[in-house]
Amino acid sequence: xxxxxxxxREDRELRSATRVPRVLRRAAVFKAWxxxxxxxxxxxxxxxxxxxxxxxxxxxxxEAAPRPHRPQTSRPLELRLxxxxxxxxxIPETMVITLVNSGxxxxxxxxxxxxxxxxxxxxxxxxxxxxxxxxGERQTGRGCFLDSGVGRDIADRVKxxxxxxxxxxxxFRVTVGTDFNRSIPGxxxxxxxxxxxxxxxxxxxxxxxxxxxFPHEALQSLKMIFTKPANAQNE
Numbered sequence: 001x002x003x004x005x006x007x008x009r010e011d012r013e014l015r016s017a018t019r020v021p022r023v024l025r026r027a028a029v030f031k032a033w034x035x036x037x038x039x040x041x042x043x044x045x046x047x048x049x050x051x052x053x054x055x056x057x058x059x060x061x062x063e064a065a066p067r068p069h070r071p072q073t074s075r076p077l078e079l080r081l082x083x084x085x086x087x088x089x090x091i092p093e094t095m096v097i098t099l100v101n102s103g104x105x106x107x108x109x110x111x112x113x114x115x116x117x118x119x120x121x122x123x124x125x126x127x128x129x130x131x132x133x134x135x136g137e138r139q140t141g142r143g144c145f146l147d148s149g150v151g152r153d154i155a156d157r158v159k160x161x162x163x164x165x166x167x168x169x170x171x172f173r174v175t176v177g178t179d180f181n182r183s184i185p186g187x188x189x190x191x192x193x194x195x196x197x198x199x200x201x202x203x204x205x206x207x208x209x210x211x212x213x214f215p216h217e218a219l220q221s222l223k224m225i226f227t228k229p230a231n232a233q234n235e
Contacts, residue, residue, distance in 0.1 A: 183228075
């Protein structure tokens with residue numbers, strides 16, 4: 001019998017039939033080797049070897065990547081109010097308002113303006129809720145508005161800011177008689193307010209990128225109450 005030569009089509013089919021099992025055998029060997037390698041590295045793996053080891057490699061790469069620095073945001077500042085010397089008027093002559101860094105990291109802030117509106121540097125106010133003993137008597141206060149340096153770059157502004165490290169304080173002494181009449185009989189309820197400077201969103205992001213924490217919210221102190229009786233001697 002004379003052997004008939006293969007046609008081109010038959011030759012291609014034969015090569016394909018022998019190639020596929022060879023590829024499958026190689027894939028099976030690789031799979032077995034990878035499974036053993038994965039089991040040796042992490043015996044707790046319950047997923048297929050490729051996914052377990054592959055995911056572990058990717059997650060390890062993510063964990064090793066450096067993370068951008070983020071400043072602390074635990075709101076470490078608090079506002080305190082203390083009474084100074086109490087004279088003959090039964091009402092303190094002075095009050096001390098103190099910003100305290102009670103947190104565990106430093107905070108930077110511009111020195112706030114006392115008793116004056118200032119969105120650029122922030123504001124500190126001594127407030128009074130007055131209840132007179134006689135109807136018709138009332139307190140009058142004063143105020144002002146100040147803004148300076150608007151438009152300066154935040155990187156330049158922050159160079160002149162105060163740095164309050166943990167435990168540091170920034171105090172303001174207020175003469176009560178300058179803002180309020182202490183001679184009127186009644187109930188004097190004092191408290192202090194702090195308003196932080198206004199910072200645009202892009203300025204806040206820039207400070208975060210530099211690792212700088214800053215005041216984020218308004219603060220109010222605890223209240224102090226004094227009573228001036230009707231028979232008290234006037235100034």
